[in-house]
Amino acid sequence: MSENILFSDRDVEFLLYEVLGLDKLCQYPGFSEHSRESFDMLLSGTRRFARQKLLASHSIIDQDPPYLKNGKVIVPALMTEMVKAIIDMDFIAASRPESVGGIDLPISVYTMATCYLMAANCSASGYTGLTLGAAHLIEKFGTEELRERYMKPMYEGRWLGTMALTEPHAGSSLGDIRTSAKLQDAGHYLIAGSKIFISGGDHDICENIVHMVLGRIDGAPEGSAGVSLFVVPKLRMDEGALVDNDVSVAGLIHKIGWKGMPSLAMNYGDEGACHGYLIGPAGRGLYCMFQMMNEARIMVGANGVSTAAVAYQESLNYAKERPQGRALGSKGGPQINIVEHADVRRMLLRQKAIVEGGLSVVIATAKYSDIAAKSEDEGERAHAQLLLDLLTPIAKSFPAEKGYESNTLALQIHGGYGYSSEYKPECWLREQKLNSIHEGTTGIQSLDLLGRKVMSQGGTAMMALAEIVQGAIKRSAACGHTSWATELGQAMQTVGKTTQALGVLGMSGDPAAMLRHSVDYLDMFSTLTVAWQLLERASVAKEALDGGSDEKAFYEGKIHTAEYWFASEVPRISLLAAICQKNDSSYTSMDVESF
């Protein structure tokens, strides 16, 4: 079968430069060292490695994953090789400033490069992604000493990092964690507690692992306000030597995907000798974590898109090469390839719309984070921050939810073969399922969007989005896509009115009613957001065709993708708006015994 290209290079080029104009980010002083050429150099190196090496490792590691032996996790040599190859590309710190060893790459470009790694092998990319997140916490909230001692080797990839938040009884409800921290005379804390679902919590890829641990300082108040954040290394520096820090593996969880990166139950301080170092103010652990959470959520969205993308390419190749059946009404002659069957095409175009629309949302959101970080204009920074905050729950959850549907379609196109582990789609389907759970479930994202983001500052973020969407509508109408322009305008109004109606409910003292259909609201909002992005893609494509481009098939594909979304998904916006506003209370008013 044809090679799986993960993402179409042409589509990535189209998105980054023709649609989002990421090269213009180089006008900001913070990115002035960069140019389209430097972006492309990083992207082409990453994609070459992802296609030529990393993808081939994926099935092998899924079937022969890291395992526990004598209380330590042993990682297969192939995985170690892959992770080290990513490190050797100086990938971990690339988006960080030069002062800490990075090259100040825009997050948007970095996210796109990461997508290639994630599409090829999400576990391998997970080790370095977690390390970036953990090191970034130390960079932002740690003392100079901690930065030198821990952040530096992490950004260099000599040590890897991990996040230790969840406890067996406290997942979504992090304010309930119980891990304790006792201040010692020497200034460090003694940490004691158990954590669960710690990805990469132990391994033998490198000599040391740095855990970012949420704990509760003795005497701290109950709930979220008593939670603090600690750096807890596997090996700590003691009189110039690395010594064991009493961090141990309690068990390995058998995840159904992401098998290349072990998920562990961990014990800290079983023997009373686990040192932790406070970062950020005491009691501000969740605040510090949430500074990073938005980045992590965009990365989850990127992973959702990538996992859907590799499966889309796989099923597209399969459909083009698998003969089965004949055209309607035709009985004899050779079989045709299944890409000719209408329903297979429906499944392919649906995947394409989810992948391309999802990628647009993720990279556009990351672009706002670049502007929010690097613009010299305070107003522009604030505006970008508003849109970043608003779009983050969409960028996180749309690829997770619709990407899962997309991965399911990729399996379905493979028929009986898709139901076997001899073919790859089932593995990507398993991997995708995590994305609706980790870094805040879809339910949590919906509460964040409706309960917080759209309502904050009197709806300023919504107004900012509406203005941008209005621009996209005008451009679309100008290039002749008048009916889509009208439909998107109506949809934007519908979403605005629904938001107002729910806001009134909330302010009238019934927040439970306001939030009852938050997942329907999230679905509606996501459908609108993707419609906006697909419309923008179609406008750019139409302008190119009108300008005489000879890339007819490519650009027409963008227009057909918008056509599909406007025909099949945009009508769902008014449906979901009606559901939110009608506010059916069947499930909330029901007695538990009635289930």
Added chain:
Amino acid sequence: MSENILFSDRDVEFLLYEVLGLDKLCQYPGFSEHSRESFDMLLSGTRRFARQKLLASHSIIDQDPPYLKNGKVIVPALMTEMVKAIIDMDFIAASRPESVGGIDLPISVYTMATCYLMAANCSASGYTGLTLGAAHLIEKFGTEELRERYMKPMYEGRWLGTMALTEPHAGSSLGDIRTSAKLQDAGHYLIAGSKIFISGGDHDICENIVHMVLGRIDGAPEGSAGVSLFVVPKLRMDEGALVDNDVSVAGLIHKIGWKGMPSLAMNYGDEGACHGYLIGPAGRGLYCMFQMMNEARIMVGANGVSTAAVAYQESLNYAKERPQGRALGSKGGPQINIVEHADVRRMLLRQKAIVEGGLSVVIATAKYSDIAAKSEDEGERAHAQLLLDLLTPIAKSFPAEKGYESNTLALQIHGGYGYSSEYKPECWLREQKLNSIHEGTTGIQSLDLLGRKVMSQGGTAMMALAEIVQGAIKRSAACGHTSWATELGQAMQTVGKTTQALGVLGMSGDPAAMLRHSVDYLDMFSTLTVAWQLLERASVAKEALDGGSDEKAFYEGKIHTAEYWFASEVPRISLLAAICQKNDSSYTSMDVESF
């Protein structure tokens, strides 16, 4: 955690007797030996075994499945024990006439009993289910000699059966199979060919396996008209002794679920010594198979419902017992169980609606097969047959598609735990995925419904359904559910008009346009069918409450389930109707290179 009950006994009793009145089937002479008591005896024996023994075997066998050794499949002792226990309940032939060893149990009751087995362990139930299907083919189309020699030991469970249709290049397109059959002077055929995805094609549960093989007699025409059906035993009777019949295992496919029943690549006649016995007329193999296919499709639907049901019960138990978070606006105090959170309740009620609605459709469809088989009134038989044919693609595909969504929600409710194989929902999710593929994919079901069933005999079946739905609407209005009654009436009209519009398209010579949105049409039709069934359940419940029943929580649960479906799903009917009628051609008109 609480015991998983698979299905609520009270709901099954409600469905069978209060809603569908299956006890009235005993008025037909063919079922006159039966009564509600005999039905309940079978049901209670089956559910007791399913809950107390079979369910416990499920995870064990999933993790330690049958394997290939020296070209033979070895089945773990626990699975052999389970299959033999089902056989020992005289289960295989229970729905067949006494003349062949059965007890003439209505298919509807038999299907319900099978649901308990499927919910507990679909693979175990698969061995006996396939045997019934294969033996039934011999019963219907075989000679007296073949019935005596093969059907009899199969119905008794001494030998098991299997279906061998698919070849590596011919799955959905069965007319393209190549397995050959050469007539010998002695009257039998020599079979030669390779098959794939043969469930239970080899095992050591019993001494012999009888394969129903599709093949092509030398000189037969190309395509479907050249396909014949053969009985091909693993061991054939030769001069009074069982001898090897040259049936061999070519490989074992690593399915992602149903692991307890091996799926095999098989070779027939590698050494030129594989005897097959023609059943039914030469060239009528597909016709014979399709006589059985409708039964098999209802059983796939039953499996979809059962796989969703066991996961629903699991997530309901989990939600009632897992503390996490607090009520909106409340910060202190102990955590509440997640069943109190609105979005968890949404996921639970959605599952409940899919499971109860799906079960209603499956058992109601099976009831039509009972009437079509046993009524003495020719008109009633014809009427039931029409409805059976019309509803079969719905009964097959709705539980497969929405059941998969339901299983996904069960996993999501379990959070990070759901993503591990330490918990059970992920296994049921894997098992469910097969149901949209085998016995005709969802795409094939949609073509069957729209291209054949609704259009046949000038739409007679649709009219028959509309009349019955009209009855349900009246009953619903009479008990006070007036708005749902109105909405279902409008939905029925919408479906009728959409069908007409598509029929006109087809008759105007554009069948491709008629069928372009067949899956949307199937979705629309299924949503209507389930709405009808859930409304009927709500009417019965309302009448019971109005009649003074003290089972308040139970009956109110039925009403809330309808409330949910009418609020969230019924509005999709007009949406999907508009999509079908607008007939967007984005995916069919697109150049292959544009994907």
